[in-house]
Amino acid sequence: MVKEVKQFIKDLGDENEEYFTNQSKWATTYWAEEMDLNSTIHALRMRYWNEYVGTEVLAKFMFRVSDPTLRMMVGRQVGDEAKHAFYMKKRIEELGYDVGSPLAEQLEFYKTLESFTYPEEFFTAQQFTVETQSVKRNEQALENFDEVTAEVFRKHINNDEVFHVRLGHAGMAYYCISEEAQLRATTAARIIREKHVAMSLANYKRLKEKV
Numbered sequence: 001m002v003k004e005v006k007q008f009i010k011d012l013g014d015e016n017e018e019y020f021t022n023q024s025k026w027a028t029t030y031w032a033e034e035m036d037l038n039s040t041i042h043a044l045r046m047r048y049w050n051e052y053v054g055t056e057v058l059a060k061f062m063f064r065v066s067d068p069t070l071r072m073m074v075g076r077q078v079g080d081e082a083k084h085a086f087y088m089k090k091r092i093e094e095l096g097y098d099v100g101s102p103l104a105e106q107l108e109f110y111k112t113l114e115s116f117t118y119p120e121e122f123f124t125a126q127q128f129t130v131e132t133q134s135v136k137r138n139e140q141a142l143e144n145f146d147e148v149t150a151e152v153f154r155k156h157i158n159n160d161e162v163f164h165v166r167l168g169h170a171g172m173a174y175y176c177i178s179e180e181a182q183l184r185a186t187t188a189a190r191i192i193r194e195k196h197v198a199m200s201l202a203n204y205k206r207l208k209e210k211v
């Protein structure tokens with residue numbers, strides 16, 4: 001049965017919250033502890049590739065959003081993510097490293113996102129499920145990175161993420177109004193959560209191996 005959309009969003013938000021709360025700390029973030037240089041480089045490279053590939057995937061998604069207002073809001077987000085990629089790369093290079101290459105689990109995450117052809121699937125998976133958690137991770141970044149890196153997050157990234165989460169809510173409110181759409185959105189959230197955890201744990205594995 002179709003739920004009233006506000007109730008639907010609240011219930012799925014609660015389900016997501018419970019899922020992520022039950023994960024180990026490195027399963028949800030690339031910077032779970034105070035970061036030394038080596039772990040900072042690993043984390044920033046992960047973030048860089050998320051921003052870079054995310055920008056491309058989001059740009060393609062923009063053309064699948066039928067509502068003109070939401071489409072333009074996605075366009076604004078494309079610009080934000082491109083800016084984030086730019087500043088991640090800049091900081092990595094300032095620290096004397098290059099951006100490396102993405103992990104297989106990252107590419108798998110974005111391939112999954114791209115496979116969501118209905119707007120309600122994408123908005124629910126990325127902006128609503130993943131980026132709601134990103135807001136918390138970004139706060140953690142301020143604590144766990146060196147001061148200059150933390151400042152990059154504070155100045156160029158963290159505020160944008162709040163808009164992305166709001167966009168997720170707006171997209172869901174617009175599209176998740178039938179039983180079928182709510183079912184698709186719920187399934188997309190559950191799939192993407194798993195892929196996101198896999199991606200974070202892959203980072204942790206690489207970190208432990210110190211490669």
Ligand SMILES: [Fe+2]
Pocket residue numbers: 051080081084
């Ligand atoms: Fe971003």
Ligand SMILES: [Fe+2]
Pocket residue numbers: 081131160161164
């Ligand atoms: Fe974002």
